[in-house]
Structures are given as structure tokens and as C-alpha cells.
Amino acid sequence: MDMFADIILPVPLNRLFTYSVPPALESDIAPGKRVCVPFGRGRHLTGIVSVIHNNRPTEYQVKDIEKVMDIDIPTLLPYQIELIDWISRYYLCTPGDTLKMLLPNSLRPESENQKDGYRPKTEQFVKLSEHIDRSNRENILEKIKRARKQQDVINIYFELSAYNFEDGSCKPVSKRQLQEHIESKTALQALIANGILEQYQVETGRLPEYSGTSVTPHPLTDEQERAYSDIKNHFKQKNTVLLHGITSSGKTEIYIKLIKEEIERGKQVLYLLPEIALTTQIMYRLREVFGNSMCIYHSNCTDNIRAEIWQRQLSEHPFSLVLGTRSAVMLPFRNLGLVVVDEEHENSYKQEDPAPRYNARNVAIVMAAKCRAKTLLGSATPSFESYANAIWEKYGLVSLNTRYGNIELPKVEVVDITDMRKRKYMKGAFSPQLIEAITETIDNGGQVILFHNRRGYSATVECRECGWVQKCKNCDVSLTYHKSRNAAVCHYCGKHYPVAKVCPECESTHLAEIGYGTERIAEQLIQLVPQAKISIMDSDTSKGSYEDIIRDFQDGVNNVLIGTQMISKGFDFDNVYLVGILQADTMMNFPDFRAAERAYQLMEQVVGRAGRRNKRGRVIIQTLQPENQIIEMLQSHKYRPFFNQQMEERHIFAYPPYTRMVIIKLKESNEQIVNEAAAILCRELGNLFGHDKVLGPDAPIVSKVRMQHIRNIILKTDHKSGFLNTRKMIDKALEPIEKENRFRYVKISFDVDPL
Ligand code: ADP
Numbered sequence: 048m049d050m051f052a053d054i055i056l057p058v059p060l061n062r063l064f065t066y067s068v069p070p071a072l073e074s075d076i077a078p079g080k081r082v083c084v085p086f087g088r089g090r091h092l093t094g095i096v097s098v099i100h101n102n103r104p105t106e107y108q109v110k111d112i113e114k115v116m117d118i119d120i121p122t123l124l125p126y127q128i129e130l131i132d133w134i135s136r137y138y139l140c141t142p143g144d145t146l147k148m149l150l151p152n153s154l155r156p157e158s159e160n161q162k163d164g165y166r167p168k169t170e171q172f173v174k175l176s177e178h179i180d181r182s183n184r185e186n187i188l189e190k191i192k193r194a195r196k197q198q199d200v201i202n203i204y205f206e207l208s209a210y211n212f213e214d215g216s217c218k219p220v221s222k223r224q225l226q227e228h229i230e231s232k233t234a235l236q237a238l239i240a241n242g243i244l245e246q247y248q249v250e251t252g253r254l255p256e257y258s259g260t261s262v263t264p265h266p267l268t269d270e271q272e273r274a275y276s277d278i279k280n281h282f283k284q285k286n287t288v289l290l291h292g293i294t295s296s297g298k299t300e301i302y303i304k305l306i307k308e309e310i311e312r313g314k315q316v317l318y319l320l321p322e323i324a325l326t327t328q329i330m331y332r333l334r335e336v337f338g339n340s341m342c343i344y345h346s347n348c349t350d351n352i353r354a355e356i357w358q359r360q361l362s363e364h365p366f367s368l369v370l371g372t373r374s375a376v377m378l379p380f381r382n383l384g385l386v387v388v389d390e391e392h393e394n395s396y397k398q399e400d401p402a403p404r405y406n407a408r409n410v411a412i413v414m415a416a417k418c419r420a421k422t423l424l425g426s427a428t429p430s431f432e433s434y435a436n437a438i439w440e441k442y443g444l445v446s447l448n449t450r451y452g453n454i455e456l457p458k459v460e461v462v463d464i465t466d467m468r469k470r471k472y473m474k475g476a477f478s479p480q481l482i483e484a485i486t487e488t489i490d491n492g493g494q495v496i497l498f499h500n501r502r503g504y505s506a507t508v509e510c511r512e513c514g515w516v517q518k519c520k521n522c523d524v525s526l527t528y529h530k531s532r533n534a535a536v537c538h539y540c541g542k543h544y545p546v547a548k549v550c551p552e553c554e555s556t557h558l559a560e561i562g563y564g565t566e567r568i569a570e571q572l573i574q575l576v577p578q579a580k581i582s583i584m585d586s587d588t589s590k591g592s593y594e595d596i597i598r599d600f601q602d603g604v605n606n607v608l609i610g611t612q613m614i615s616k617g618f619d620f621d622n623v624y625l626v627g628i629l630q631a632d633t634m635m636n637f638p639d640f641r642a643a644e645r646a647y648q649l650m651e652q653v654v655g656r657a658g659r660r661n662k663r664g665r666v667i668i669q670t671l672q673p674e675n676q677i678i679e680m681l682q683s684h685k686y687r688p689f690f691n692q693q694m695e696e697r698h699i700f701a702y703p704p705y706t707r708m709v710i711i712k713l714k715e716s717n718e719q720i721v722n723e724a725a726a727i728l729c730r731e732l733g734n735l736f737g738h739d740k741v742l743g744p745d746a747p748i749v750s751k752v753r754m755q756h757i758r759n760i761i762l763k764t765d766h767k768s769g770f771l772n773t774r775k776m777i778d779k780a781l782e783p784i785e786k787e788n789r790f791r792y793v794k795i796s797f798d799v800d801p802l
């Protein structure tokens with residue numbers, strides 16, 4: 048009987064493609080293997096075999112598979128093929144989108160002649176050429192004095208390599224790493240062509256070896272022991288357990304015990320983290336215990352390392368423990384026992400762009416179930432979704448309410464900024480209470496963390512005469528002034544502008560810096576508390592220097608850390624006794640149904656950085672709304688009443704977790720056209736789903752980004768109506784738009800369970 052195979056191809060069409068299997072390939076072909084097939088006129092694509100069957104398609108002439116690329120073992124395990132299907136259906140994207148995201152580049156079935164693919168163990172690096180005078184920066188810059196972009200690239204190279212002009216020593220910099228930091232690849236090529244930089248190949252495929260000795264885990268406290276056995280008991284009945292443990296209760300120690308046990312019974316463990324660069328402390332802790340049986344997998348790994356880990360996981364000797372960020376959930380596990388999702392509430396588990404816009408926490412749960420493994424979600428501030436699932440008894444719930452060493456949670460004091468302003472007590476962004484507390488803490492040898500959710504110097508530059516504000520030309524958003532770069536920067540598209548000195552509307556020169564960013568706060572603090580030694584951590588900090596900042600702070604080189612939400616991510620410093628939140632209001636007032644949940648999570652996590660060892664910590668929150676329920680919650684540290692009250696609102700307004708939400712986003716450079724398309728789509732969706740289930744179309748707060756006008760439609764579906772149906776109905780609603788030629792440039796994307 049003739050043999051056929053359905054292939055997943057990396058193309059943006061919502062279907063699989065059937066090809067015939069020539070007799071010569073019949074013995075080689077298997078689901079999960081990569082194959083090369085003809086596609087369109089003269090093109091070839093590499094795809095993945097999904098299923099093999101004997102049903103000849105009747106509606107078109109099938110073509111032959113040309114080649115089977117995987118000789119012995121398939122690149123995907125059977126459960127991963129199912130996972131591609133699940134992700135594509137649930138997140139309303141194509142199997143091709145999911146496949147592209149799942150596989151590391153070099154294993155990835157790209158279009159055309161991807162014949163060589165994964166070549167292990169070498170990578171391109173760049174260095175200063177030996178043929179130029181490398182003894183000082185000016186000599187080198189002189190050579191390219193007319194090429195601004197090349198100068199930028201070379202300066203970034205100096206920074207990344209920590210180039211030392213005295214002895215020529217430097218850290219190796221890969222071409223890929225450099226390309227990630229620069230704007231112009233052409234400028235980099237020009238530097239190579241001009242003989243200033245040169246390329247060289249390095250064997251890098253070796254995964255970094257750990258040479259330390261392995262440390263036995265800490266014995267658990269009684270309280271931790273109880274939580275541990277509760278978790279085990281729940282796992283007898285349920286696939287997923289939520290561990291709600293307050294900050295510094297020792298969740299990591301419990302994970303370690305569970306992981307160790309899985310490994311000892313021959314199982315594998317996946318440990319997901321929201322972010323690697325900021326959580327090196329956990330990485331080192333796990334390395335100490337699990338040594339070389341563990342690997343680290345994240346999006347900043349070189350593609351070769353990713354491919355190598357992938358291949359190793361398919362081999363007879365896979366890593367027992369993978370510590371990774373969201374993409375690690377896609378790796379193959381042959382014998383998975385447990386998935387730990389640490390800080391499960393974190394937004395970074397959700398992929399924003401491109402499709403699939405998946406949430407790795409949810410994918411982890413589905414994937415674990417397919418592997419008959421268990422999932423442990425952990426957080427001090429659980430997402431409402433997960434907590435609701437626990438209350439509704441889909442998940443087991445285990446609480447841990449004491450901090451390690453019985454240290455009390457910090458005392459939270461609230462300062463009413465309105466009142467302080469009225470009495471003219473505020474010094475810039477600082478209240479007298481906060482200044483006093485900082486001074487006292489530093490003078491007693493302690494350290495301080497200050498949280499402020501805006502980077503840069505000031506929020507905007509505004510004309511004092513007419514109220515004009517400097518805005519981005521591509522986006523509908525005001526620019527943030529960055530003093531250190533002497534530029535006004537768009538935080539949406541990244542474009543830099545010269546800072547306005549004269550108002551273009553009224554020609555006044557009376558321009559003022561409005562609002563505070565981290566940079567300005569640091570500048571003020573130095574004036575107010577001269578003994579402060581300050582580090583800033585925000586997304587302007589280059590990724591490579593996070594670790595240095597963390598180390599300097601840990602070693603006491605600096606005594607104040609000012610940062611944006613980055614500092615909420617699980618730092619564990621012994622000596623921090625004071626945490627200050629400079630303005631709680633922007634987060635609380637955000638017009639989004641999740642604002643309260645998110646503001647609370649963020650602030651409670653920041654609060655949790657204080658007084659983790661020995662002594663109770665202190666927190667000062669500055670706010671315009673001291674009576675806000677979130678502030679009250681932060682003072683009492685009581686999650687449940689806050690959760691209940693918020694859930695009531697979500698119920699009344701039919702928001703998640705009571706419904707499943709999909710945001711349909713339309714983009715077009717022409718505002719009129721996008722408005723029309725959005726109106727039609729909204730009407731069609733309303734007819735199909737019911738008009739009470741469709742909200743919009745609305746322009747989001749920033750309604751134009753990179754010259755594209757954006758309109759959102761919100762669709763609320765209930766959990767019962769099944770994915771397949773939703774998908775079919777949405778496709779039907781799209782038909783009138785797809786038919787019209789004038790809508791051909793409207794880009795439509797779907798975000799399921801948006802954050
Ligand atoms: P969480 O993840 O809940 O915030 P951690 O696991 O980071 O808490 O623990 C907080 C601190 O207390 C860490 O420095 C950890 O090493 C320490 N700790 C927690 N439990 C124990 C234990 N049983 N024995 C020794 N140290 C512990």
C-alpha cells in the first residue's frame with residue numbers, strides 16, 4: 048500500500064502538508080524526523096513528519112518526499128509533536144510558527160537549502176586586528192573618524208571585551224554577541240573589511256564544565272518538611288501543585304529536595320525560571336548541589352549550545368536537570384519526572400512576539416501531563432489564575448507562612464506624598480521619612496534597595512509656557528529624557544532624538560524636566576545623602592553587567608541599589624534592611640483589569656527583599672493614595688482577602704480567570720483602513736460569538752508604534768467552548784476582511800490569555 052506522511056512545514060498556513068513516501072525511504076521515515084520536500088515552484092523546505100498513513104489525498108497531486116534528514120533518531124519525541132499541535136490550536140497560530148519557535152536555529156527546518164544545518168562546536172569571534180596600533184583608543188577611532196556608526200560599533204566592542212589598552216588583554220567577544228548590541232551590521236562588516244576588526248573561529252561547543260565539588264543540601268526545617276510532604280501527598284491525586292510560600296521561606300530548598308529525589312529514581316527534572324541574568328544566585332545554588340548533571344538553557348545561549356543540549360537530551364545520557372527560561376520547555380525529555388516553575392506569576396513566562404504568544408507556565412503543565420510528570424508552581428505572590436485553580440481544586444495548594452530563621456516580614460510604613468508636598472517637605476522624589484531611614488540604615492552599615500518603575504532621567508520634557516511635550520515621530524508616546532546619553536529616547540521603538548531646547552510651538556526656551564526616572568533619583572540621592580554609594584539596575588544596564596552589579600552589592604562595594612521591576616526578581620541579599628518604593632501610584636492606576644494584581648505582586652516581591660537574614664526589615668512606601676487597598680494589603684501581608692475581593696470584581700465583569708480572553712490586534716500604517724477593518728471584524732465576531740462577548744475596537748494607550756496604528760478587539764470565550772470551535776469561528780469572522788483588497792496590508796495577530 049502507498050505510504051503518505053503529513054508534514055509540519057515552516058510556512059504561515061494553518062495546516063499540515065501531505066507528501067508521498069517513495070519506497071526507498073519507507074524504512075527510514077518516522078514521525079518526528081526531519082525531511083526535505085519540494086514546495087512551490089523549484090523550492091525546497093525542511094519539515095517535520097507528524098503522522099504516517101495510507102490515505103491518498105484526493106484534492107491535489109501529491110509530491111514525493113525527497114530526503115529523510117535524520118538517519119537514526121527523530122529530532123522530536125512523539126509528545127513534542129502533540130505539543131506543537133496543542134500550542135498551535137490553543138494560541139491560535141500555525142503549526143509552522145510553533146515549529147520555528149520550538150527548534151534551535153541550526154536544527155530548524157528553514158526554507159531552501161538547509162542541507163548542512165547543525166555544525167557542532169565552532170563559533171565566529173571578533174578581535175582587534177593585529178595589523179593596527181592597538182595601544183590606545185584614540186588611534187583606532189582616528190582611523191574611522193568620519194564613520195560614526197563604525198565608531199559606535201568599536202566602542203561597544205571595547206565595552207563588551209573590557210579591553211585593556213595597557214596590556215591588550217580582553218574578554219573574547221563572539222560576532223553574535225556583538226551583533227546583538229549594535230545597530231548596524233553593515234558598520235561591523237566595514238570594520239572587518241577595513242582591517243580594524245578581524246574574525247576568527249573558536250571551538251565553543253563544549254558545554255561549560257563545573258569543577259566544584261558537590262554540596263549536600265541543607266536539612267529542611269520542620270515547617271519546610273511539612274510543606275514538602277504536603278506537596279508529595281497532593282501529587283498522589285493531582286498533576287499540579289501550587290506552593291504559596293512567602294518571600295524567604297525557603298522554597299528553593301524544598302525544590303532541591305524534590306529534584307534530588309527525582310534524579311535518584313532515574314527521572315529528569317526541568318526547572319523553569321523567568322530570567323537567568325538576574326537570578327544567578329539560584330543558578331549557583333543548584334550548581335553546587337547538582338554539578339555536571341545539570342545544564343543551563345536560555346535564549347542568550349549560542350545556537351550551537353542550544354542544538355548541542357537538544358541532541359544530548361535525545362541521547363542515552365541526557366542531563367538530569369535542565370535549568371532554563373521559557374524556551375527550555377520545548378526541549379525533548381525522554382524520562383521527565385518533575386517540572387518546577389519558579390516565580391510562576393512572572394510575566395516573562397509569556398512570549399509577546401512573535402507568535403506563538405505562549406505562556407511557558409501553561410505549556411509546562413500540558414507538557415508535563417503528556418510525559419506523565421508532575422508540575423510544581425512556586426511563588427510568594429501567585430498569579431490569580433493559578434491561585435484560582437488551586438481554590439477550585441484543579442491544583443493542590445501548599446502554603447509556607449514563615450520565613451527561614453523565623454524572621455518577621457518587614458514592617459511597612461506608608462508616606463502620603465500629597466500631604467508632604469502640601470507642606471513643602473518633599474525634596475524632589477524623596478520624603479523626609481525616607482531620607483532619614485536611608486541615612487540611618489547606611490550609617491548602621493546596612494544596605495538599601497530603592498524601587499522606581501521608570502528608567503531614564505525624567506519622564507518627559509515639557510514646555511512651561513504652552514504645555515507642549517516632546518514626542519516620538521513614529522509612535523504616539525512622549526519621549527523620556529536620558530541625561531547620561533544626552534538624548535530624548537522613545538521607550539517603544541528605541542529611537543534617540545536630540546533634547547529640545549526651544550519649544551517648536553511657542554518658541555519659548557522655558558522647558559522643564561517633568562517626573563523622575565532612576566537616573567534623576569540617583570542624582571538627587573547623592574545630594575541628600577552624600578554617603579550613598581549607588582548602583583542602578585534597569586533595562587538600560589547592559590546585560591553583561593548585571594552580574595557585576597549584583598556582586599558589588601553583595602560584597603558591600605555599594606550600599607544603595609536603585610532599580611526598576613528587575614530588582615523584584617528573587618534577589619537574596621543578607622544585608623538589606625530598608626526597601627523604599629518611591630511612587631506606588633503609576634502601577635496601581637494603570638487602566639487594566641490586572642493592574643491591582645500586578646502592582647501588588649511587584650511591590651510585595653520588592654518588599655520581600657528587606658530583612659531576609661538576622662533582623663526584621665523595614666519598608667517605606669510613598670504614595671498619593673495611602674488608603675488604596677493594595678497598600679493596605681502590603682502592610683498586612685494578607686493575600687487571601689485581597690485575592691477574594693479582586694476575584695469578585697473579575698467575576699462581575701467576566702474577566703479571567705472566569706473567562707478566556709483573546710486580544711485581536713490589527714495594525715496598519717493607514718489609520719482609516721485599520722479603523723474600518725477593526726469595525727468589520729468586531730461586527731462579525733459579535734454575530735458569531737454574541738455581542739456581549741466582544742469588546743472594542745479600542746485604540747490602546749499607545750495607539751501608534753513604529754508608524755503603525757493599532758486597534759484591539761477583546762474576545763471573551765468561555766472555557767467550555769473548546770479550542771477548535773473558537774478557531775473556526777474566528778477564521779469565519781476574518782473572511783470579509785481577507786476578501787477585500789484594500790485590507791491586504793492589515794496585520795492581524797492573536798494573543799490568547801494576554802498579560
Ligand atoms: P524563597 O525562595 O522562598 O524566597 P530561599 O529558598 O531563597 O527562599 O531561602 C531564603 C534564604 O534562607 C536562602 O539564603 C536560603 O539559603 C536560606 N534557607 C532557607 N531554608 C534553609 C534551610 N533549611 N537551611 C539553611 N538555610 C536555609
Ligand code: ZN
Pocket residue numbers: 510511512513514515550551552553554555
Ligand atoms: Zn511652548
Ligand code: ZN
Pocket residue numbers: 519520521522537538539540541542753
Ligand atoms: Zn518611537
